[in-house]
Structures are given as C-alpha cells and as structure tokens.
Amino acid sequence: MSYCFCGEYQHSVDVKGRMIIPQKFREILGTNFVVTRGLDGCLSVYPMEAWEVFTQKLKSLPISNSNARQFVRYFMAGAAECELDKQGRILIPQSLRQDVGITKEVVVTGVGERVEIWAVDKWEKYNSTLTSDEIALNMESLGI
Numbered sequence: 001m002s003y004c005f006c007g008e009y010q011h012s013v014d015v016k017g018r019m020i021i022p023q024k025f026r027e028i029l030g031t032n033f034v035v036t037r038g039l040d041g042c043l044s045v046y047p048m049e050a051w052e053v054f055t056q057k058l059k060s061l062p063i064s065n066s067n068a069r070q071f072v073r074y075f076m077a078g079a080a081e082c083e084l085d086k087q088g089r090i091l092i093p094q095s096l097r098q099d100v101g102i103t104k105e106v107v108v109t110g111v112g113e114r115v116e117i118w119a120v121d122k123w124e125k126y127n128s129t130l131t132s133d134e135i136a137l138n139m140e141s142l143g144i
Contacts, residue, residue: 003028005025005112005113005114008107009108010120012104012106013097013104018085020089021084021088021090021108024110028047029045030047033045033082034048034051034080034082035080035096036075036076036079037096038114041100041101042100042116042122043096043099043100043102043116044115044116045114058075058076080092100119102117106118106119106120107123109123
C-alpha cells in the first residue's frame with residue numbers, strides 16, 4: 001500500500017502524555033501504528049504495514065557493521081506500538097517525549113510515507129534554517 005501523508009497541524013499533549021492524531025491522518029494510520037525516534041529531533045509515526053517494510057530493511061542490514069547496528073538500535077529500541085482511543089488520541093511514551101523535548105505543544109506533519117511529531121520550538125527552529133533557494137539546490141542534486 002502506498003501512503004501519502006501531507007499537511008501540518010498543531011495540537012497539545014495533556015499531562016498524561018496523550019495527544020490527538022489529526023483526523024486526516026487517522027483515516028490512513030488506522031487504529032494501531034508505531035511511534036519511534038525520527039531524524040532531525042522529531043518522532044516518526046508509521047502505519048503498521050509501512051513499519052513492517054521498514055523493519056524488514058533494518059533486519060537486512062549486516063550485524064557486522066557498527067553503523068548498521070547503531071541505526072537499528074536507534075529506531076527499534078524506542079519504538080512503541082500505539083492504539084487510538086475513542087477520542088482519537090494516543091499515549092506517547094514518556095521516554096520518547098523526553099528524547100525530542102515534547103512538553104505541551106506539538107506540530108504534527110505529514111511527510112509522505114510517515115507522520116512526524118515535533119515539539120513546537122524545534123519545528124520553528126528547524127524551519128527557520130531553511131530557505132527556498134537552499135531547498136531548490138538540494139532538489140536539483142537529488143534529481144527532482
């Protein structure tokens with residue numbers, strides 16, 4: 001199955017660590033999915049099917065390569081299967097919230113095959129460093 005998450009939404013995390021998943025994303029994610037550490041200081045959310053594809057790739061990495069072992073640990077050790085409650089919320093494990101600095105306000109973004117959850121301050125800082133010219137140059141180097 002091909003996924004195409006897109007959009008940006010602001011939400012709050014309650015004192016118990018729960019947050020609402022945007023309705024648009026719930027329709028694609030289903031009721032169970034995986035949240036893990038992402039790159040650039042965010043959390044990544046994968047539909048179960050996409051997570052299975054990703055973990056198969058991780059399993060194929062050579063255990064003899066230290067970079068491969070580090071990569072597998074990074075994504076797998078913090079991974080948590082989450083289930084939507086009746087209000088469309090998930091509980092983000094405290095360890096994951098701490099890893100990326102999530103306290104209260106978050107930005108939930110769709111980025112193609114996955115969803116990302118960012119602490120608002122990190123999202124704003126990340127976006128402030130990008131320019132459209134820089135993005136255009138990077139696109140060209142990637143053949144886009």
